[in-house]
Amino acid sequence: xxxxxxxxxxxxGLLAFVMAGAQGRPPEEDRATGIVAALTQDVVxxxxxxxxxxxxxxxxxxxxxxxxxxxxTVRGPRTDIRVxxxxxxxxxxxxxxxxxxxxxxxYYAVASTRPLNQFATFSALRRNGIGMEHxxxxxxxxxxxxxxxxxxxxxxxxxxxxxxDYRQAIVRNRARExxxxxxxxxxxxxxxxxxxxxxxxPPVTPVGxxxxxxxxxxxxxxxxxxxxxxxxxxxxxxxxxxxxxxxxSMIYGLLAVxxxxxxxxxxxxxxxRR
Amino acid sequence: MQVYLPIAEISVNLFLILGLxxxxxxxxxxxxxxxxxxxxxxLIFIGIPPAVAVATQTNQIVASxxxxxxxxxxxxxxxxxxxxxxxxxxxxxxxxxVQIFAILRxxxxxxxxxxxxxxxxxxxxxxxxxxxxGRALRRRWQAQKSGQTWRPRRRRKRGMxxxxxxxxxxxxSGLYLSLIPVLGVGFMVGVLAALMxxxxxxxxxxxxxxxxxxxxxxxxxxxxxxxxxxxxLTTFLQAAQNQTVDLVLAALLIVGGVIGAQYGARAGQKIxxxxxxxxxxxxxxxxxxKLAWDLGTPPVxxxxxLDGRRGSA
Numbered sequence: 027x028x029x030x031x032x033x034x035x036x037x038x039g040l041l042a043f044v045m046a047g048a049q050g051r052p053p054e055e056d057r058a059t060g061i062v063a064a065l066t067q068d069v070v071x072x073x074x075x076x077x078x079x080x081x082x083x084x085x086x087x088x089x090x091x092x093x094x095x096x097x098x099t100v101r102g103p104r105t106d107i108r109v110x111x112x113x114x115x116x117x118x119x120x121x122x123x124x125x126x127x128x129x130x131x132x133y134y135a136v137a138s139t140r141p142l143n144q145f146a147t148f149s150a151l152r153r154n155g156i157g158m159e160h161x162x163x164x165x166x167x168x169x170x171x172x173x174x175x176x177x178x179x180x181x182x183x184x185x186x187x188x189x190x191d192y193r194q195a196i197v198r199n200r201a202r203e204x205x206x207x208x209x210x211x212x213x214x215x216x217x218x219x220x221x222x223x224x225x226x227x228p229p230v231t232p233v234g235x236x237x238x239x240x241x242x243x244x245x246x247x248x249x250x251x252x253x254x255x256x257x258x259x260x261x262x263x264x265x266x267x268x269x270x271x272x273x274x275s276m277i278y279g280l281l282a283v284x285x286x287x288x289x290x291x292x293x294x295x296x297x298x299r300r
Numbered sequence: 301m302q303v304y305l306p307i308a309e310i311s312v313n314l315f316l317i318l319g320l321x322x323x324x325x326x327x328x329x330x331x332x333x334x335x336x337x338x339x340x341x342x343l344i345f346i347g348i349p350p351a352v353a354v355a356t357q358t359n360q361i362v363a364s365x366x367x368x369x370x371x372x373x374x375x376x377x378x379x380x381x382x383x384x385x386x387x388x389x390x391x392x393x394x395x396x397x398v399q400i401f402a403i404l405r406x407x408x409x410x411x412x413x414x415x416x417x418x419x420x421x422x423x424x425x426x427x428x429x430x431x432x433x434g435r436a437l438r439r440r441w442q443a444q445k446s447g448q449t450w451r452p453r454r455r456r457k458r459g460m461x462x463x464x465x466x467x468x469x470x471x472x473s474g475l476y477l478s479l480i481p482v483l484g485v486g487f488m489v490g491v492l493a494a495l496m497x498x499x500x501x502x503x504x505x506x507x508x509x510x511x512x513x514x515x516x517x518x519x520x521x522x523x524x525x526x527x528x529x530x531x532x533l534t535t536f537l538q539a540a541q542n543q544t545v546d547l548v549l550a551a552l553l554i555v556g557g558v559i560g561a562q563y564g565a566r567a568g569q570k571i572x573x574x575x576x577x578x579x580x581x582x583x584x585x586x587x588x589x590k591l592a593w594d595l596g597t598p599p600v601x602x603x604x605x606l607d608g609r610r611g612s613a
Contacts, residue, residue, distance in 0.1 A: 072304060073304065074303055074304050074548075075301070075302055075303070075304065076302075076304045076311060077302045077304075077311050105607070105608065106608030107605050107606065107607065107608040108408060108605070108606040108607070108608045109603055109604070109605055109606070110408050110603065110604050110606060111602060111603055112599050112601075112602045112603065112604065117595075117596050118412075118416070118595045118596060119595065119596070119597075119598070119599050120409070120412050121408045121409060121412065121604055121606075124408055124606075126608050127608065191603070192603065195601065195602070195603030195605075196603075196605060198601065198603075199601055199603065199604075199605050200605070202600075202601070229302075229304075229310065229311045230309065230310060260306060264304060264306040264548075265306075267306045267307070267547055267548070268306040268307065271306070271307055271539065271543050271545070271547075272543055275539050275540045275541075275543055276536075276539075276540050278539050278540075278543075278545070278547075279535060279536035279537070279538070279539030279540045279545065280536060281547070282359050282362075282535050282536070282539055282545050282547055282550060283359070283362060283532045283535050283536055285547070285550075285551070286359050286360070286362035286363040286366065286532075286535070286550065286554060287362060287363070287366045287528075287532065289363040289366075289554045289555075289558065290362065290363040290364060290365065290366025290367040290368075290370070290554075290558070291366055291367065291370060293363070293367045293558040293559075293562070294366070294367035294368075294370045294371060297367075297562050298371075
């Protein structure tokens with residue numbers, strides 16, 4: 027997984043960044059802080075034997091002081107989803123009461139040096155969407171603007187408190203599949219300003235563009251941030267088949283029929299001669 | 301060894317799928333049934349999304365019915381004219397079935413409907429087979445005691461089917477019959493293929509014998525002919541409209557199924573028919589009970605996440 031070549035280069039580069047922050051700057055800019063990060067892979071390929079993947083994020087924070095904290099989030103591609111509640115009807119569990127959520131992240135991991143609420147303010151977490159309680163889960167069809175307590179245009183859900191059940195259901199279901207993860211000890215400070223975190227992708231990882239963000243938190247608020255990207259894609263044969271199925275579904279259908287007929291005919295021939 | 305299925309978008313164990321294909325193929329060869337009605341629920345049990353399981357299983361039936369249909373075509377043991385009319389009815393059923401499938405999927409109810417249909421179908425077939433094979437076993441036992449040879453019951457008398465219009469001649473079957481019941485039987489099988497991923501032989505063969513009163517010598521060949529073309533069309537429509545045919549899964553099922561069926565057919569010749577049918581009936585009922593149990597047990601989570609890109613529920 028980790029090849030020594032690019033990894034060594036990455037570490038040297040990160041080290042240089044820390045050194046520059048620690049020594050190379052004049053004293054009056056000593057409080058200048060910055061953060062960088064890189065992933066051991068920037069492309070994850072899903073091949074026929076794909077059973078999940080694990081990669082490392084390495085980063086460096088310059089001007090890191092005691093009491094500072096580092097947070098990493100990784101967000102997967104966004105899609106619309108429907109959440110349906112199970113209702114018992116004549117002894118059988120059926121899906122009912124669908125709520126459509128817009129642009130929900132297909133993967134979301136958050137790792138930090140300490141539990142989030144110990145070093146970050148509620149508003150900082152909410153604004154940046156850090157932590158499971160602060161994910162942006164919007165169901166526009168259930169929302170309307172209302173004037174509440176004299177404040178106009180307050181967005182309220184027509185479902186009232188029930189919308190919370192739906193939001194929690196998304197996080198819970200995704201967590202069960204390993205798609206939403208939260209690790210309050212996931213960011214490990216190696217030495218000085220260097221840190222690392224694991225990014226675990228489950229077998230059901232959706233394909234698409236991923237963003238890994240690192241934040242340097244001081245006094246409850248982020249003072250530096252950096253984003254890197256990661257691409258998860260199907261590779262080779264799987265990619266070809268998936269593209270064919272969705273872009274040229276007629277050809278794919280014909281191919282499926284021809285292959286099956288050929289296989290049946292071939293089997294008839296082989297076993298007739300025996 | 302794990303294999304990633306590009307359409308189902310999950311990893312499955314290669315040997316598990318091959319083994320299941322072999323096992324169900326063996327049973328289908330032994331009992332002379334397509335095996336779709338066993339394979340689709342089993343695929344659902346191991347975690348394949350029901351929509352993908354149904355559509356992919358149809359593709360597997362194309363392969364298994366092709367080898368059978370070719371053999372019957374060589375022996376001329378099929379009624380081509382009847383087969384073509386049944387296929388026409390089946391094509392209409394398939395087109396409508398795939399539309400219903402798409403609508404149910406958009407409503408988030410396809411998994412439930414598939415499971416419910418299977419519970420009803422497997423329950424009915426399993427119970428009928430069990431009763432019928434039990435009766436046959438008892439009759440044979442009584443016949444052995446009294447020293448007589450037992451003969452199957454005579455066919456039923458002519459019914460109201462003869463009163464229907466649009467009559468035409470089927471020279472191979474020696475029938476002068478209305479096209480309406482022929483198209484109707486074909487249509488029903490086409491809908492079943494689209495919604496349940498089954499060939500429908502278990503419905504069509506009794507219908508051909510008892511309803512259309514075709515001679516048994518051409519029934520199997522003709523039904524295989526119809527199943528081949530209807531499942532081929534269904535596979536194509538499912539791929540084109542719902543994108544639920546997984547070629548990797550289909551290939552694994554076909555390989556296992558084809559080999560299993562050949563050995564099953566050989567094994568079947570050595571075992572007596574009534575015991576065999578009783579055994580199959582018990583398997584069918586077991587699968588039915590498992591599906592029914594799963595429908596009634598409280599789900600792991602009281603909410604389900606579904607794709608929001610299609611449909612407007």
